[in-house]
Amino acid sequence: GGGEGEGPYLSEAELEPPASESEDGCSLHTASSLQLHGNTADSAPSSPASSQFSMCSEDQEAIQAQKIWKKAIMLVWRAAANHRYANVFLQPVTDDIAPGYHSIVHRPMDLSTIKKNIEAGAGQIRSTAEFQRDIMLMFQNAVMYNSSDHDVFHMALEMQRDVLEHIQQFLATQLIMQTCESGISAKSLRGREAARRQDSTDKDSVPMASPAFLLSLFDGGTRGRRCAIEADLKMKK
Numbered sequence: 001g002g003g004e005g006e007g008p009y010l011s012e013a014e015l016e017p018p019a020s021e022s023e024d025g026c027s028l029h030t031a032s033s034l035q036l037h038g039n040t041a042d043s044a045p046s047s048p049a050s051s052q053f054s055m056c057s058e059d060q061e062a063i064q065a066q067k068i069w070k071k072a073i074m075l076v077w078r079a080a081a082n083h084r085y086a087n088v089f090l091q092p093v094t095d096d097i098a099p100g101y102h103s104i105v106h107r108p109m110d111l112s113t114i115k116k117n118i119e120a121g122a123g124q125i126r127s128t129a130e131f132q133r134d135i136m137l138m139f140q141n142a143v144m145y146n147s148s149d150h151d152v153f154h155m156a157l158e159m160q161r162d163v164l165e166h167i168q169q170f171l172a173t174q175l176i177m178q179t180c181e182s183g184i185s186a187k188s189l190r191g192r193e194a195a196r197r198q199d200s201t202d203k204d205s206v207p208m209a210s211p212a213f214l215l216s217l218f219d220g221g222t223r224g225r226r227c228a229i230e231a232d233l234k235m236k237k
Helices: 019-023 028-043 046-083 110-119 128-145 149-210 211-219 220-236
Strands: none
Touching: 046 110, 046 128, 046 220, 110 128, 128 149
16 A cells, blocks of 8 residues: 555554555554554464463463462551451451351451462452452441440441551552553563663663562552662572
C-alpha cells in the first residue's frame, strides 16, 4: 500500500498487514500499537518448540510471582497477629469459651486458620481479595456473636480498621509493582527504539521487581527502599 513511506523507523513487514490502519494518518498511538502487533505476530508462530518454551517460562513466572506474593501477604498477616487485640482472634473459638458459638457462627475463621490457608500447597487463599475476604469474615463473626456493649465487639471493629489499612497499603504496593513490571515489558517489546533510553532506566527499574524491593516498600520509608535497591545491585555484581 501507500503507507510504506510513513514512519521510516518501522520495517515493511510491520506495516503491511494492517494497511487500512496506516492510511488514516498513522498517529503516534497507532504506530506503537502497529509495532506491538507486528512484533508479537512475528515471534509467536515461529515454531512449536518456542511456544512451548514460552508457556513453560510463563508458568515459572506465575509460580515465582505467587511465592513473592505469599511472602509479602505474610507481612500483612504478621501485622494483624501483632495487633494489641490479636490474642482474641489467634485461635479457633470453642463453645467452652463462647457458649453456643457454632450455632450462631456457621463459618468460623481465625488468624491461625488464615495462616494455614495461605501456606497450604493448593492454598485456599491465593490472592489479596481472598485474604481480605477471610479477615473480614473473622471480624464480622465477632461482631455478630458479641453484643455491642461487649469488649470483643469493639476490639473487633478497631482491629478490623487497622488491618484493613495494612491491606490497602499492600494493594497500593502491588499496584506500583505491576505498573513497574508492565513498564519494563512494554520497553522490551519496543526493542531497538528504546535501547538507548533503557540503559539509563534499567538501573532503577530492575530492582523494583525483586522481593526485597517489594518487602521494603511495604514496610515503608525511602531508607528501606534504598537499602533494598543497593542490596539488589550488590547481588547482581
